Amino acid sequence: MLSFKVVTGSISKNKFTSRLSTSVACILLLPTTACSQSETKSAQSIEAVNVNNTVAASNNISTLRIGYVGSSEPTGALGWAKKKGILERDLQKVGFQNITFARFPNGPDLNEALVAGQLDVGSLGDTPAIILRARGQQTRLLRISQFNTTAWLVAKKNGPRSLAELKGQNNVLVKKDEILGSANPPNSAFSTFLGIIAQLTKTNVYLGITKGAFAAAREYTKTTTKPWITSGVDNATQDPYILHHYGDFWVEIQAAIALADQAAEKVQTAWDKDVNLTHQERGEVAIVVSAAKALATRVGIDITNRIFEVTGSRATATKYGFDRYWRDLRTFTLHDPVDYKLRAIGDWVLNEQLPVITQYS
Template identity: 50%
Template sequence: MVRVLESKKNLDYQTIAAEVSQALAVNALERDRLGGIPQEEIELLKKSGLLLLSVPQEYGGIGATWTETYKVVQTLSKADGSLGQLYTNHVTLAVLGEVIGRAGQAEKFYRLTSEQNLFWANALNGRDARLKITPDGNNYLVNGIKSFGTGVAIGDLNVIAAIREGVEAPIIFVLPKDRTGTTYNYDWHNMGQRRTVSGSYTFNNVSVAPEEILGPPLAPESAFPTLIFLVAQLSKTFVYLGIAEGALEAARKYTLTNTRPWMSSGVDKAANDPFILHHYGELWTELQAAIALAERAAQKIDRGWQKSIKLTFEERGEIAIAVSAAKAFAAKAGLEVTNRIFEVTGARATAERYGFDRYWRDLRTFTLHDPVDYKLRDVGNWLLNDIFPTPSQYS
C-alpha cells in the first residue's frame, strides 16, 4: 500500500517514492508488454502526492530542491523507465511559469497544480516545425501535427510549442486536458519507453487564449530562463541511472537464486564464480561513479536555481559542462549495465517471462533523446578552447 503525503512538513517523500516504485514493479513487465495509456501509473502518482514535489511550499507544494527531486526520479525509474520519464517531465514543466513566464504566470500555474493535483506533459520537440499558430481575432488557432508528445494523451496541463510565421522562436503555450481539436494518433510503438505515449498529436483549429501563452520572461537578459534546459537535461540523466539501478538489482536477485556457476569454475554457486564477481564489481563501480557525477551536477543546478535572475551566463556555462559530462557518462554506464547483466545471469535469464531485456530497451530508447557525442564535444570544446555550450533545448 502506498501512503499519501498529507502534510507538507517533515515529509519523507523518498520513502513514499520507494513505496510507489515497489507497487509499480509488481506488474511492470505486463504494462511494458501492453504499452498504451499509463492511467494506472499517473493515478498512483496523484494519490501519493508526489506531483507537488517541485511546487514551492508557499503555493501549496512540497518545495523540494532539485537534488531531492532527482533522487525521487531515480527511485521511480528503477521500477518503470516510462513512468520515470513522465514524472521527470512533469516536475520540470510545473516550474516553467517561474523561469519563462511573464508576471503572474508562475503563481497561477503553481496554485493550479497544487489545488487540483495536476499532471503536466508536453509536445515541445524543437526539431518538428509542422505545428503552426496563427492569430484569430483576440485568440489564436493551432493547426498541424506535433511528434514526441510525451504524456499529452493523459496530461492535465500540456505544454505545446508551435511556429508562428515571422517569429523566430517557437510560441510556447499551456493547454488544459481535452481541449477541443486535439487528437492523439496512437502511433507510439517503439521498442522501449512503451508507456510514455510519446507519439504524434494532430491539432485541428485548436483555440489558444493569450493568457495561455507563456512569456516573455521577466528577465530575458538573464541566464536564468535558459537554466530550465539544463534542469531538464539532468532530470533525464537520473532516469538513466534509475533504469540501470533497477537492472543491476534485478540481475543480482536472479544470480543469487537462479544462476549456476560454470562447470570449470571450481565453485559450487554462482555468487562465488570469479568472473561473475569481477563483472558485478565492475558494473557496480561504474554505476556508482555515474551517480556521483550526476549528484555533483545536481548540486550545481540547485546553486544556480537559488541565484534566479542573478545567474550569469558564465555560471550557467559551468553548470552546462557538469550536466553534459554527467549525462554522457550515465548513458554509457547505464547501457553497459543493461547489456552486460546477461553475462552474470546466464542463458536462462533471456527467457521472456523475466523481461530483463526491458531495461536495455528502455534505456537504449531514451538515451537517443539527443546525441551523447555532442555532449562530449561540448565538454572537450570547453576544456581545450574555454568555450561554453550555446544555450539551447539540448545544452
C-alpha cells in the same frame, strides 16, 4: 499532436477560416503518409494555428507563415512534405500562393511569435503548447502525430499502473502556479535554465533504469544462476568472473551516481540565483550536467547489456523481462545525441568555449 489557436475578430474572416481548415486538413494527413519516422526528432510534435485579427482582416490571404523548432530544416511529417513539395502543392490548391518558414530554438520563443501574430502555423513540442494553454491562450489539442513510441507512466504509490486504468479519468488538477513558464526577463541566462534541469532529470532516469537492472540481475544470480562447470565452485556467487563483473558494475554505478549528485548540487546553486545567474555560470553548469548524462548513458548501456554475462542464457527468456532494461534505456538515451555533449565538453576543456544554448544544453 495538433493544437489550434483561434482569435476571432469583428472583420470578415469566414473565407480565411474555411481556407485554413482545408489546408490544415492536408497537414493532418501527412503523419499517416510519411515514410520514415527516423527523421522525426520529437515524439510529441504539435502544429499550432493562429488566426489573428490582422490576418483575418483580408479575404485575399496568399501567404501562410509556418514556424518550427529545430536547428536546421523542419523534420518529421512537416519536413518530409516540404522536401517532397507536397505541402506547397496542396496548400496552393486552397489558395496559399506563398509559404514561409521561420526556425525557432525552442517552443517558448515560437509561442511568443504565435501570440504576437507573426505566425499562422507552428510545429512545436507538447510542453510549450500546454504552457501556452495554461496562460489563457485558447488552444485545442487535435491529434497525436506519432505512434508506436515508448512512454513512461509515472504515478504515486497505489496509483494507476497502466494506461487502461486511466481510461475515463478526468479528475487530474494542475494549478497554474505548478507549471513552469518562461522566465522574466526573457533574455537572461536563467530564462533558458529549464533545459538543463530537464537534462539532469533524464540523467537520473537513466541511473534508475541501470540500478534496477543491477538489482534484478543480482537477485537472479543469487537464486538461479549456475556456476560454470570449470569454475571450481558450487555457487554462482563464488564464481570468480561473476564476482569480477559485479565489482565492475558497482564501481561504474557509484561513479555515475557521484557525478550526477555533483551536477545536482551545482544545478540547485544556480537555480537559487534566479535571474542573477550569469551566462558563464549557466554554461559551466551545463557542462557538468552534460558530463553526468554522458557517463550515465555509457554506464547504463554497458551494464544493461552485460547483466546477461552474470545471469546466463536462461535469463534471456521473455518471462524474466531482463531485456526491457536495455531496450528502455537505449530508447531514452537517443533523445539527444551524447556525441554532441562530449564535443561541447571537449571544446570547453581545450578552448574554454561554453556550450551553445539550446533546449538540450
